[in-house]
Amino acid sequence: MKNKQRIEPTLTLSDLYGTDIVYTSRPSYASNPWLAIAEHQCNFSTGRELIIAGRIPVIVHKASVTNKLITLFNPVGIEKPTNILKFEDQTTYEQLIKKLAYENGKKIYFQYAHESDFLENIHYALDKDVLIALNNKSRLPEWTGHKYLPKRESVTVENLEKSLSNWEFPFVLKPGGDLPTAGGYGVMICHNNKELIKAKQAISKASHMTNTLIIEQKIEAVANYSVQYAYSKKEGIRYLGATEQLTDQYGYYKGNHNAHDVPDKVIQAGREIMENGAKNGYFGIAGFDFLVDTNHDIYAIDLNFRQNGSTSMLLLDSFFHDGYHKFYNYISSSDNEHFFKIVLKYVQKGVLFPIAYYDGDWFSSKTVKSRFCGVWHGSNKNDIERIEQEFLNDLQSK
CATH class of the missing domain: 3.30.470.20 (ATP-grasp fold, B domain)
Structure with a gap:
């Protein structure tokens, strides 16, 4: 931190959305071949906006708001978040949203559109059709005003082979339908035939849900x-x-x-x-x-x-040392207690700012790896890379 005085994010979600709606960043539990993120990673992401939420209620998995998170927040002067609505699995997540919408009359701001039979569009704070349309990769030229575009072609799955005969490696394949993607999932970079075969296999598995693909120049x-x-x-x-x-x-x-x-x-x-x-x-x-x-x-x-992995880093800039900032996620190898101990050590050193922590030990009946995301911050990139390597070495030591 730069100093001990109370610092606020430059903008909060409640500044944008008010306090009458409820925010959820979790993707739907429904199957999506282009967002094949593990359940625990999806749950972990629900805690990522707590620091920048302001006064808006946020739906968060219980494992993302245990005492370990509070312990990490204490050294950097962040108070315990209060506007939290907790869930613990698919059933409680869906029950919570339906109760908020149907019984409490709340509108939900979704980071990712959910399936139509789950919740009617009228309960979306941001119009669902708008959310889907703006994130549809096939419609990217519309939103750019047909500018700033690499060479690209929209094709059906059936015509993919024919269209590819006009392309040379390397190129990029992307799904072009309404299903959301994130983190590079669904982006298939093909440098050679081996990688193209792998991409075609992924496309084949998803063809029941996606019929449009984008072939794009690799820049x-x-x-x-x-x-x-x-x-x-x-x-x-x-x-x-x-x-x-x-x-x-x-x-x-x-x-x-x-x-x-x-x-x-x-x-x-x-x-x-x-x-x-x-x-x-x-x-x-x-x-x-x-x-x-x-x-x-x-x-x-x-x-x-939608919000991105580094949104919190940008809005929390005032909390960090001047110089170099790096946002990253880490997953415990096996020993969750050791993982937490090392994370806390570097937070207390003042070089690692905590954004979210997913406590694998909350799950008493099964083994779940803990997860952490935060921002490294220091005077320059070389120093942070050296400190991060020390952190990684500490994680591996016992």
Whole structure:
């Protein structure tokens, strides 16, 4: 932390949504081949916005709000969150939402659209059709104004083979329907035939739920930005900042670090997209992924009209040391107590800021690995990389 005085996020969810609606970041429990995230990872994500929630009620899994979270918050001066509505499994999650909607008359702000037979659209705070449309990868050209686009083609599953005969490696395959994706799941980067065969296998397994695919040029990028904005009628459009995304060679999300000297044209392109979203009924936080190539051309490769992994990092900037910030997730290898002990050690050192903690030991009847996400912060990247390596070594030692 920079100092001991009370610091607030630069913007909270209650600033955007008020306090009469309820927020949930959990994806639906329904099957989705393009969001194949483990149940515990989905539960863990429900605690990620607690610090930036403000006064809005948030639906959170019980394992994400145990005393371990409070212990981690104490060294950084964060008070125990209060506006929490808890669930513990699919049944209690769905019962809670239906009670809030049908009995209490509450509208729910969903991070991800849920299936139609679960809850009627009228109970969505943000219109469900708007949420789905803006996150549909096939419709990305509409929201960019047909600008900032890599070469891309929308095809049916049946015509994929024929269309691919006109493409050379490397290219990217993405689902183009209404099902949500996140964290790089559903993004299939193909450098060769072996990777293409693997992608076709995934497509085949999902063909009963997805009939449209995107073939897209793979950009040789020198920078990968997530540029984030917030919009409400009261606030208007506000630029929240940008991070550089860390991904592996297959496009899977590996965290974010703070971005300096973001090109003005990237920020402006993101603002144009946010304006288009607002004109079509969107309100809330959104993050847009832009690649910049060696020619300084920019390409919009993904539009996430929802909060992102690094949103909390941007809104909590005032809590961190000046310099380098890195957002990342960690999972316990086996010993949850040792995992928590080491996480707490580095939080107490003042170099690791806690965002969320999922307490695997809450599950007394089965073995569940704990999870943690936070922000490393220090004067420069080299120091943080050295400290993070010490952290990883400590996790492996006993």
